[in-house]
Amino acid sequence: MAPRRPAELYRAPFPLYTVRLHPRRPLAITAGGGGAAKTGIRNGVHFLQLEQIGGQLSASLLHCHDTETRATMTMALAGDVIAAGQDNSCHILRFSLQEPEGPATAGKDGPGDRGARRRRGPGGGAQGSAPGRAREVRVESLQRVRTDFSPDALQKAVSFSADGALLATGGADGFLRLWEFPSMKKTLEFRAHDGEIEDIALGPDNKQVVTAGRDFQCCVWQQDQLVTGLRWHENLPGIPDKAYRYQACRFGAVEGSAGALRLYTVQVPHKRERRPPPCYLTKWDGKSFLPLLTRPCGSEVISCLSISDSGTFLGLGTVTGSVAIHIAFSLQRLYYVKEAHGIVVTDLAFVPESRPGRELLGGHEAALLSVAVDSRCKLHLLPSRRSLPVxxxxxxxxxxxxxxxxxxxxxxxxxx
The missing domain is CATH 1.20.5 (Single alpha-helices involved in coiled-coils or other helix-helix interfaces)
Structure with a gap:
């Protein structure tokens, strides 16, 4: 039986490029915009409160943070701190959630911040949220650092380390830059790729960094020394070296194996053909970086990758708007909705598996949020798989x- 069409959780007044969920709070953060073009399309970061209403997951717009002429293309989250990739720089924001103030102090947010409390109900309509339950979000701009110096400068990837002590950035100039946090002191800078960096994954011990570039390379680095270059197709002799490039890379846990680690990469065709070849998903050992399993994942070009907290599920978005969920162990597809969005899926995020996250699942095994250039944030629910006790x-x-x-x-x- 095919899955139901995903529910529209939220619709923004601008194209959405990134989404993140707070690990300890029922809070989703989406961002995007129209950039510096004078089209009248805003740029901003929106904070959404997630909650179960009538047995369905709903989202309330808590706060709109205006980013002026800068569209947020990438975003990383460490606690209550956001690293937002905007044009050629990384903008560091800190937010806090506070109980609503009285009528006398309402409406005193700064000029770049607009409070809002509109709920997207189960039927898709906007509803007014209960005034006693809404929270206020305050956003503070900490600092901005330039992270890309190419002629067409654009920060394309940003990632926090697991402990929040390091921030890694990469973009159009091919340089990997590491920053101490919160001082934002640059600790490392070197050319990692001959071309744009598409994605960055920081190892849990902060010793190794994996970068995926448009130069057909996916590299493992220790400081500025190359540890190894990944070769996903070495056991697939029928695939030429430069037929595919790496699109995404992510570290993930191994369910039921404490301390074990896996790396997942997505390979997409370098050239589009009349009969498109399949994209591939590869699972690697997270310590030896040897390939463990490679499977095709459809002929639609993959645009983004996400991994659930436990490492059980992988989420994939495509340039044609489709969304899929795969089992991490076997890489088999478990869920698929063709053209869930009308255009390219720009980012995905699983609902965290912390206690607040489990309360949002409502009996489902997993939930995935997807955002796209069509301004929509959609919800994909994975029903619990029925299994008998041993x-x-x-x-x-x-x-x-x-x-x-x-x-x-x-x-x-x-x-x-």
């Missing part, structure tokens, strides 16, 4: 054996 399976097997013996005894007296 003891019940053993009991059924024992009963089956006993029933077989009794039938044989009745059919062939003296069988035993």
């Amino acid at each position: 003891w019940l399976l053993l009991l059924l097997c024992a009963g089956l054996i006993v029933a077989t013996i009794l039938l044989l005894q009745m059919a062939f007296p003296g069988f035993l």
Whole structure:
């Protein structure tokens, strides 16, 4: 049975390029905009409160932070701090959630911030949220650093380390830059790729960084030293070296194996053909960086990748607007909606598996948010897979054996 069309969780007044979910709060953060072009399209970061209403996940717009003429293209989240990639720079923002103030102090946000409390209900209509439950979001701009120096400068990737002590950036000039946080002191800068950096993944111990570039390379670095270059197709001799490029890379945990680590990469065709070849998804050992499994994941070109907290599921978005969820262990597709969005899916984020996140799932095994240039944030729900307890399976097997013996005894007296 095909999955139902995903619910529209929120619609922004501008194209959406990135989404992140707070790990400890029922809060989603989306961002995008029209850039510096004088088209009348705003640029901003929107804060959404997530909650279960009538058995369905709904979103309330808590706050709009205006980013003036800069559209946020990439975003990383570390606690209550946002690293927003805007044009050639990384803008560091800190936000806080506060209880609503009285009528006398309402409306005193800064000129770049606009409070709003509109809820997208289960049916897609806007509803007024309960005044006693809405929170106020305050956003503080900490600093901005330039992170790309190419003629067509654009920061394309940003990532916090697991402990929030390091920030990695990469973009159109091919340089990988590491920054201490919160001082934003640059600790490392070197050319990682001959061309744009598409994605960055920081290892959990802060010792290794993986970068994916448009030069057909995916590299593992320790400081500025190349540890290894990944070769996903070494066991697929029919694929030429420069037929595919790396689009995304992400580290993920291994469900049920504490301390184990996996790296996942997406490979897309370098050239578009009349009969498009498949894209590929590869799972790597996170320590030896040897390929463990590679599977095709459809002929639609993959645009983004996300991994659930436990490492159980992978989310994929495509340039044609489709969204899929794969099982990380086998890389098999579990969920797929063709053209969930009308245009390229720009980012994905799983609902965290913390206690607040589990309360939002409402009995589902996983939930994935997708955003696209069509200004929509959509919700993809993965129903819980029904499974029998081990003891019940053993009991059924024992009963089956006993029933077989009794039938044989009745059919062939003296069988035993």
